[in-house]
Amino acid sequence: MKVLIVEDELFAQQALARMLERNFPDIEIGGVADSVQRTVDYLTTAEQYPDIIFMDVELSDGKCFEIFERTEVKCPVVMITAYDNYAINAFNAGSVDYLLKPINVADLTRAIERCRKRLSAEQPIDMSALRSALAGIGQPMQSYKQRHLLRYNDKIVMVETANIAYFYSEEGSTYLMTTTGERYLMDESLDVISKELNPARFFRISRSCIVSSISVGQVVKKMGNRLKLTLKPASNIDSFVSRAKTSDFMEWLEKCSM
Numbered sequence: 001m002k003v004l005i006v007e008d009e010l011f012a013q014q015a016l017a018r019m020l021e022r023n024f025p026d027i028e029i030g031g032v033a034d035s036v037q038r039t040v041d042y043l044t045t046a047e048q049y050p051d052i053i054f055m056d057v058e059l060s061d062g063k064c065f066e067i068f069e070r071t072e073v074k075c076p077v078v079m080i081t082a083y084d085n086y087a088i089n090a091f092n093a094g095s096v097d098y099l100l101k102p103i104n105v106a107d108l109t110r111a112i113e114r115c116r117k118r119l120s121a122e123q124p125i126d127m128s129a130l131r132s133a134l135a136g137i138g139q140p141m142q143s144y145k146q147r148h149l150l151r152y153n154d155k156i157v158m159v160e161t162a163n164i165a166y167f168y169s170e171e172g173s174t175y176l177m178t179t180t181g182e183r184y185l186m187d188e189s190l191d192v193i194s195k196e197l198n199p200a201r202f203f204r205i206s207r208s209c210i211v212s213s214i215s216v217g218q219v220v221k222k223m224g225n226r227l228k229l230t231l232k233p234a235s236n237i238d239s240f241v242s243r244a245k246t247s248d249f250m251e252w253l254e255k256c257s258m
Contacts, residue, residue, distance in 0.1 A: 001119075002030035004050035006039050006067075007080065008060040016054060016080075016103060023105055024112060035061040040070045050075055052115045054099070057081045076115040100198075102146075104162055106214075145196040148176065150184045157184065161201075165215035167193055168237045169208045179214065181233040203252050205229065205241040213256035 007013045033039040055064050079098040097111040150157045165179045174186040204210045218230035227241040241249045
């Protein structure tokens with residue numbers, strides 16, 4: 001399977017190419033472009049059309065959505081961006097996926113699997129929906145916190161948001177739990193923290209707990225339509241989804257598993 005990487009930063013080009021080559025032996029880098037114009041030239045003259053395009057939003061000569069105005073894109077597109085916003089959520093629910101910088105293998109795997117499914121089903125790209133979603137990228141973007149600086153004894157520890165399992169409050173204090181089981185005391189309340197998190201990855205299940213999609217191990221329905229979660233890593237905290245949020249939580253969880 002051939003891919004085209006559209007990225008104007010040399011380091012980012014090379015990093016993505018290495019990640020693809022190391023983790024997906026059936027994928028071949030068919031080409032690299034660093035601008036809108038060079039991407040259009042490649043797509044209109046390539047002897048073999050790419051199967052997937054990994055496309056950064058901001059290129060050296062403009063926004064990537066100009067590519068779709070200049071030429072027809074005939075394969076799945078995975079957007080790459082340093083920000084997350086509602087337009088990108090539209091990609092997630094529609095015809096394309098996205099990778100949030102810094103790219104991790106789990107997100108890359110998810111994106112490629114979605115592309116494989118589309119290619120095997122030979123589903124056409126909905127260009128009108130794509131253009132509509134792309135148009136939103138030209139608008140101001142809402143950024144979410146990518147890392148948290150925390151005090152731990154006499155040290156300052158940096159925790160990447162991608163490595164956070166959940167947040168919870170207990171006896172008036174707020175804690176962060178990492179995916180590897182480290183617990184850190186935080187200065188901010190859950191109300192403040194929830195506003196800084198990407199809602200596509202985190203969900204506040206109750207007044208005392210915010211979970212990431214990767215931390216949800218099992219969901220059990222209890223009496224009164226309440227949901228009990230088994231979290232990873234394991235914890236003794238109250239992990240019930242409040243009744244009022246049950247429907248929204250299940251919808252969020254379903255989108256996370258796509």
